[in-house]
Amino acid sequence: MSVSTEAAAHGHDEHAAHPEYMRHQFDDMDQQNDAASLGMWLFLLTEVMFFGGFFLGYSIYRSEYYESFVIGSQNLDVFLGGLNTVALITSSVTMAFAVRAAQLGKKNHVLIFLVLTLVLGLVFMVNKYIEYSHKLHDGLIPGYNFLWTGLGDGQTIQLFYGFYFCMTGTHGLHVLIGLVLIVWLLIRVWQDKFTTEYYAPIENFGLYWHFVDLVWIFLFPLLYLIGGLAV
Amino acid sequence: MSTIAQQGAAEHRMPRDHFLNAAYTIKSWLLTMDHKRVGLLYLISITFFFLIGGTFASLIRLELATPEADLMEADQYNVAFSMHGIVMIFFFLIPSIPAVFGNFIMPLMIGAKDVAFPKLNLMSWYLFIFGGTFGVLTTLLGGVDTGWTFYTPFSSTYSNSNVILAGMAAFIAGFSSILTGLNFMVTIHKMRAPGITWFKMPLFVWGMYATSLIMVLGTPVIAITLALMMVERGLHIGIFDPALGGDPVLFQHLFWFYSHPAVYIMILPGMGVISEVIAAFSRKRIFGYEFIAMSSVSIAVLGFFVWGHHLFVSGQSIYAGMVFSFITMLVAVPSAIKVFNWMATIYRGSVSYDAPMLYALGFIGLFSVGGLTGVFLAIMGLDIHMHDTYFVVAHFHYVMVGGAVTAFMAALHFWWPKISGRMYPEGWSRLAAFLIFAGFNLTFFPQFIVGYLGMPRRYHVYPEEWQLLNIMSSAGATILAAAFIVPAIYLAWSLKNGKISGPNPWRATGLEWILSSPPPEHNFPTTPIVEEEPYDYGEVIDNPVHEEEHEKEREHA
Ligand code: HEM
Ligand SMILES: [Cu+2]
Numbered sequence: 165m166s167v168s169t170e171a172a173a174h175g176h177d178e179h180a181a182h183p184e185y186m187r188h189q190f191d192d193m194d195q196q197n198d199a200a201s202l203g204m205w206l207f208l209l210t211e212v213m214f215f216g217g218f219f220l221g222y223s224i225y226r227s228e229y230y231e232s233f234v235i236g237s238q239n240l241d242v243f244l245g246g247l248n249t250v251a252l253i254t255s256s257v258t259m260a261f262a263v264r265a266a267q268l269g270k271k272n273h274v275l276i277f278l279v280l281t282l283v284l285g286l287v288f289m290v291n292k293y294i295e296y297s298h299k300l301h302d303g304l305i306p307g308y309n310f311l312w313t314g315l316g317d318g319q320t321i322q323l324f325y326g327f328y329f330c331m332t333g334t335h336g337l338h339v340l341i342g343l344v345l346i347v348w349l350l351i352r353v354w355q356d357k358f359t360t361e362y363y364a365p366i367e368n369f370g371l372y373w374h375f376v377d378l379v380w381i382f383l384f385p386l387l388y389l390i391g392g393l394a395v
Numbered sequence: 396m397s398t399i400a401q402q403g404a405a406e407h408r409m410p411r412d413h414f415l416n417a418a419y420t421i422k423s424w425l426l427t428m429d430h431k432r433v434g435l436l437y438l439i440s441i442t443f444f445f446l447i448g449g450t451f452a453s454l455i456r457l458e459l460a461t462p463e464a465d466l467m468e469a470d471q472y473n474v475a476f477s478m479h480g481i482v483m484i485f486f487f488l489i490p491s492i493p494a495v496f497g498n499f500i501m502p503l504m505i506g507a508k509d510v511a512f513p514k515l516n517l518m519s520w521y522l523f524i525f526g527g528t529f530g531v532l533t534t535l536l537g538g539v540d541t542g543w544t545f546y547t548p549f550s551s552t553y554s555n556s557n558v559i560l561a562g563m564a565a566f567i568a569g570f571s572s573i574l575t576g577l578n579f580m581v582t583i584h585k586m587r588a589p590g591i592t593w594f595k596m597p598l599f600v601w602g603m604y605a606t607s608l609i610m611v612l613g614t615p616v617i618a619i620t621l622a623l624m625m626v627e628r629g630l631h632i633g634i635f636d637p638a639l640g641g642d643p644v645l646f647q648h649l650f651w652f653y654s655h656p657a658v659y660i661m662i663l664p665g666m667g668v669i670s671e672v673i674a675a676f677s678r679k680r681i682f683g684y685e686f687i688a689m690s691s692v693s694i695a696v697l698g699f700f701v702w703g704h705h706l707f708v709s710g711q712s713i714y715a716g717m718v719f720s721f722i723t724m725l726v727a728v729p730s731a732i733k734v735f736n737w738m739a740t741i742y743r744g745s746v747s748y749d750a751p752m753l754y755a756l757g758f759i760g761l762f763s764v765g766g767l768t769g770v771f772l773a774i775m776g777l778d779i780h781m782h783d784t785y786f787v788v789a790h791f792h793y794v795m796v797g798g799a800v801t802a803f804m805a806a807l808h809f810w811w812p813k814i815s816g817r818m819y820p821e822g823w824s825r826l827a828a829f830l831i832f833a834g835f836n837l838t839f840f841p842q843f844i845v846g847y848l849g850m851p852r853r854y855h856v857y858p859e860e861w862q863l864l865n866i867m868s869s870a871g872a873t874i875l876a877a878a879f880i881v882p883a884i885y886l887a888w889s890l891k892n893g894k895i896s897g898p899n900p901w902r903a904t905g906l907e908w909i910l911s912s913p914p915p916e917h918n919f920p921t922t923p924i925v926e927e928e929p930y931d932y933g934e935v936i937d938n939p940v941h942e943e944e945h946e947k948e949r950e951h952a
Contacts (some may be wrong), residue, residue, distance in 0.1 A: 307630025
């Protein structure tokens with residue numbers, strides 16, 4: 165096999181100075197950025213498959229035990245859920261602005277929009293905490309203190325709550341991880357680690373954040389609005 | 396039988412600097428960002444798990460040497476076969492070729508300095524070890540008795556063993572596999588050296604790509620499935636337990652949606668190895684390159700639509716069963732395409748019989764038996780008779796041990812000189828290959844017969860008339876176990892005492908062979924540009940002297 169060992173056309177000399185943020189295994193920043201972005205998309209694909217298992221189970225039991233799912237759903241707090249939907253959607257917008265600002269190299273704007281995203285994410289988590297503690301107080305935690313005294317079949321209503329807690333819990337964990345990552349990004353932005361050539365972490369985190377938002381946009385109607393809005 | 400190793404007359408010296416002597420500290424291994432070192436970390440870890448899994452296998456065969464229960468009670472036997480399956484599948488076979496040789500060789504093959512995300516790569520190994528710790532803990536605390544399949548509601552409600560620990564072990568190891576797959580896909584997409592177009596990639600790289608696709612798409616599903624099972628066990632909500640309103644067949648669907656594709660995670664890398672080895676030792680351009688490459692991808696894709704063949708008797712609709720039966724048989728087509736292409740490559744090749752080639756030839760035969768018996772099982776009517784008998788056990792051991800493990804051995808022997816810079820003793824290596832082949836067949840062929848006669852799997856006692864076949868199987872297992880110890884000894888021996896191999900002891904094509912053995916720490920000083928096709932063996936046959944000169948030039952470079 166004849167292989168030329170001359171540097172590839174777009175390759176760099178080993179000793180040429182590379183910016184600190186460029187990793188040694190890449191030839192240039194384009195390659196590094198493309199790799200990072202493809203990696204994030206693939207990661208989101210695995211997330212889709214992971215949540216897919218929940219949604220499949222949910223769909224099957226929703227059609228099997230529709231009555232119980234309606235009763236369980238109508239017992240959730242649509243107001244808080246709705247508020248959280250607004251909070252997350254808005255945070256997606258601020259996140260998109262943060263990415264744009266990073267692209268343009270406007271450090272202060274990046275900081276402001278990331279902080280806004282962080283605050284909205286915190287609002288979501290606080291709301292979730294309030295909702296969960298109400299459920300705990302009402303004795304609606306499956307396998308822990310579940311006691312159904314109202315109408316309907318307690319066993320399958322518990323199943324609804326099982327899905328509710330698993331799905332929103334896993335989603336909440338994703339929000340929480342997101343918040344930690346925002347703090348990390350804020351520190352890096354503060355330290356001037358990013359440039360207009362290298363802001364891939366912010367951009368890819370944005371993808372993650374939009375994904376988390378998107379999952380909630382499915383979860384909200386599927387969990388809170390079964391059988392229509394309770395009046 | 397002539398071998399290439401016998402022809403290599405030239406004296407070689409070890410390179411001065413390589414990735415092994417770049418640093419010696421423990422930290423330089425445990426915090427390494429070098430894909431080659433990560434590959435070796437995996438090699439050591441999976442060898443450890445192979446030993447544990449093998450110990451359980453020995454216990455199983457020991458118990459089955461007699462029809463009565465003499466060594467173990469039913470409960471202990473359940474633990475033995477469950478731990479055997481869990482350890483071998485999740486902690487040996489799934490990571491085996493991808494995590495060791497995918498990591499070590501694949502980036503070299505495409506002329507990359509490393510995988511796309513070296514830190515993530517190291518993290519995958521740590522996740523693997525973290526999951527493995529749960530596995531070891533499970534063993535130490537008395538094991539788990541659900542089988543590797545974790546079927547509900549037994550696992551989620553009735554079993555009194557360490558189901559959650561074992562479930563966590565597989566769950567965590569799964570994330571290791573997801574991240575490895577993701578890393579490889581990005582590496583193959585973005586890190587190929589100029590000139591290596593998709594259809595100039597070595598077939599091992601195609602195998603890695605198809606495998607990674609399954610890891611990325613399938614593994615998250617087993618993660619969620621095991622998570623739901625554990626939630627049900629912990630919280631008693633009826634997801635899978637019919638007594639609580641759940642559906643146990645849903646578990647089986649979810650489980651096999653991953654675990655059938657997972658069997659291709661185990662075999663596709665092996666097929667990639669075999670393509671490399673067959674071409675190198677037949678000294679011929681591989682026959683039907685595009686067909687082999689595309690059959691890997693089509694196996695990966697079709698593999699996602701056949702899971703129902705594990706549920707023929709589980710209460711799945713008969714129409715669904717018919718569709719699954721049909722698609723399952725379709726999968727046999729790309730598998731057969733590979734086998735025919737390998738045969739055509741060997742045909743009129745200049746074949747030499749070094750150890751890697753012996754394993755590769757063994758693979759072709761054993762995998763064919765395994766695959767064809769798979770087609771028997773895909774026939775719904777026949778499967779009602781054969782399901783959960785030793786026929787199934789024999790089927791999957793032919794593909795998993797006869798196929799995947801044999802391919803692993805082929806890879807180990809093919810790339811060992813590249814990894815260590817040394818040759819292993821030729822006679823011993825060929826003897827071990829023969830012993831493994833013989834021991835394997837003696838172990839598992841009788842299981843086809845005893846299974847066909849109706850012996851169910853997963854029981855520790857059986858009627859006396861099946862003892863002869865079982866003794867044959869246990870005797871074969873003894874040979875097999877001994878045969879696996881031989882390479883462990885001579886490979887370790889070769890590290891210090893083996894003849895120095897030089898960069899390319901097999902005179903094989905491929906970028907990994909132009910590097911020194913062991914390769915330098917950063918692989919290629921400058922990104923190579925590739926102009927030739929892979930498997931360009933024509934030149935090698937016609938002009939061996941020319942080739943030698945090339946080799947010298949490379950050493951000086
Ligand atoms: C030509 C391709 C193949 C076909 C048509 C095929 C077909 C089947 C069928 C129908 C079954 C279900 C039998 C039953 O439980 O009644 C089965 C089981 C199995 N096959 Fe295959 N198979 C093929 C290749 C493979 C490969 C390549 C592997 C692994 C590397 C594999 C591993 C397994 C395993 C592990 C089981 C049993 C799982 C269990 O119940 O524990 N098969 N196969
Ligand atoms: Cu299958």
